[in-house]
Amino acid sequence: MNRSKSIFQDFLPIIISFGVGAVVLIFVGESPLEIYSLMLSEGFGSTRRIAATLSSATPLIFTAVATAVSFRSGVFNIGIEGAFILGGLAGAFVGFSMEMSHIFIHIFFCLLAGILVGGVWLYLPAWLRANWKVDEVVTTLMLNFIAVAIATGLVNGPLLAKGAGNNMTPMIHESAELLKLLPPSTLHAGFLIGLFILILYGFFCSNSLFGFENKMVGLNEFFSKTVGINTKKIIISSMLLSGAIGGLGGSCHALGVLHRYVEGFSPGYGWTGMAIALISKNSAIGILIGSILFGALASAGTTIQLFSDIPLDLIDVLQGTVMLLATITVFKFKKDNADR
């Protein structure tokens, strides 16, 4: 009974945000019930719609898991957006610049590039946090802007595709494209990779030594130190792992959906992933549900304007409210940590 109550509490922000959305809908003269049922059918109504939802959920699974790994260790790393962008750029770069005959080998190297770039990207804030206690919120937030600037600079210059109007890299080779699972939908093999990562994450939390130490450091750094856990090592490795997963998510997105890196590569996947990680309190199942829910919102949002007068902005209202409520959890999280 307690458990169901706590799950209800976890999803309270989502329920409230739908309430807020309903109020907005009533103000613009629409029936919330009608619109929400339309959204439901657009999100989950047919195989194709479900495929679209899962496709939208894919990058979120990565960013949410990535965020959760460092949140668990008490590190408030909000730099996943940057890791995702640079991982995507790295994946796309290996995808178009190198030619490899074997599809798996090529994909493997593209994903590896994403993992490495994402991990390395967060090494600096991780080191600063572990050794000098530099606030990771500030450093990782700033690094996001730097990541966007680096990526934009590169696709405007050295990596710009010939004859392209937009700022984008050339298309990746076919050998680097991730398999489409249900054509014509954009659902691709990256979703399966994401699920695999999520399962690994669940295992990491419940069974692994690293996961145990990671959790203990997050709960109480002093205690962890006294019982002989190398807290610096745990903080750095958690953040590297977090960045690597974010980078992997970015490269999967590049290889599976866009087949290149385009400016505006991430419409805030890192931030949505963070909201999901917060709402789900870092639980693997919660992340799965949350990612699918936000994926459904995104995919239903794009088609719903075709069938109603409701603009896409409604989805922003819903997401914004969830983010706002999730932020409350954030501050509680930071405060609890500061109290120690």
Next chain:
Amino acid sequence: MKIFQGLEQPDAGKIIINDQPCSLQTPSVAMKHGIGMVHQEFMLIPEFSLLENLILGNEPIATKALGLGVVNFENALEQAHKLSDFLDIKLDWETPTIKAPVHIRQILEILKLLYKDVDVLILDEPTAVLAPSQVDDLFKLLRKINDDGKTIVFISHKLHEVVELAHKITVLRKGKVVSESLKDELEVHELATRIIGEEIEPVKKTSTNIEIKTEFPRLKVSQLSARSDKGTEALEGIDFEVSPGEVLGVAAVAGNGQEELIECLAGLRKITAGSIKLDGKEISEFSVSERRNIGIGYISPDRAHEGLCLETSLKENILAGQHKIHRLAPLGLINKKNANELVEKKLHEFEIVHDSMNQNARSLSGGNQQKLVVSRELSAQPKMMIISQPTRGVDISGRNFIHQKILDYSNNGGAVILASEELDELLFLSTKIAVVFRGIVMAIRDPSAIDIGQIGQMMLGVKSSSIA
């Protein structure tokens, strides 16, 4: 003292100033009644000049326009000079406070109160940051202020300072007035006994006293020095040895370096000089984890933060620190069945009253929490234990349990370093006692050859040679 300053309200009783009962609701009300306090920590704005800090809150105002005043700095400087001339001290009032030496800042704090024209000055450990010659200067200043008819309440744990300065001495212990007397009536020795408490007969214990012959002492600390968190010298040239079966008690007034000593031994603080040897092997560069692996157990004085992780289950609290044992976690994965069995066994062994191993550690009573910490550390069968404040906030039965555990451990050949603020606990458990004062070992004595008053005096800095 916070009550006199109006920061806190008394639960009962009243304050009488000049035969008038009054209630001091806020610091400004207290100030109006002429009571001001100098805190142990400086309350100065570092970027301001000495003058600006002096007048802050009571600025002389030149002109008033639109409800805004313009500070009359000339007038302020004049008053400041009057103050410093009167007290015969030389100050450059324009110096930024941050550049002024510590004793000048301390004097400035006192001048601030005089500027506000208080009658009663409360000084909380004003000499804590001062060098001896500066202390003399401060005392001269205080006597001058006193001669001017001001009352001074001087709070200190340094006995000789109190005796030197005060006319009247009040001893407080655990929130109660223990004695009130004129200075001339008191001997330092008597004062020390009053501060520490009644002389307590050490409880006799049965010890098996196993003679264990070893080539090296279990732990040998030589010439160990370390800094405090503030960067000041906390420990200087500490030497001692502990053999198997011995309990070395560390007696000191809080803040004299015993916390740092314990942290150095546990691996939580870097040493700046000297060596720590376990069984003849240098371990001062070892991490906490490495020290655990070679058999050093640690009981932290801070149960709520370091001893336990109150936010999580009993199970995880017991596993932590033992989670790397191969049987529990081969290949980096935790074997849940083995882990649960171990936890169930330990909880039973530790006699901890609990409902389930998954309940939060916070839900245990303080005594049970500490029992958990002590048992967890001892059950790893370490070669030696570093123990600090083992029974702080623990009920009698928990206390006996913990004392018994420590005695059993040392009787079976375990070596123990024990720091405690409870002197009777130290006397009861220790086979020898090291008294630490200002980061230096004053003496190492056999507890049966020394009484609590003598320990108390040494803790307060009286040289052991001068104690008969």
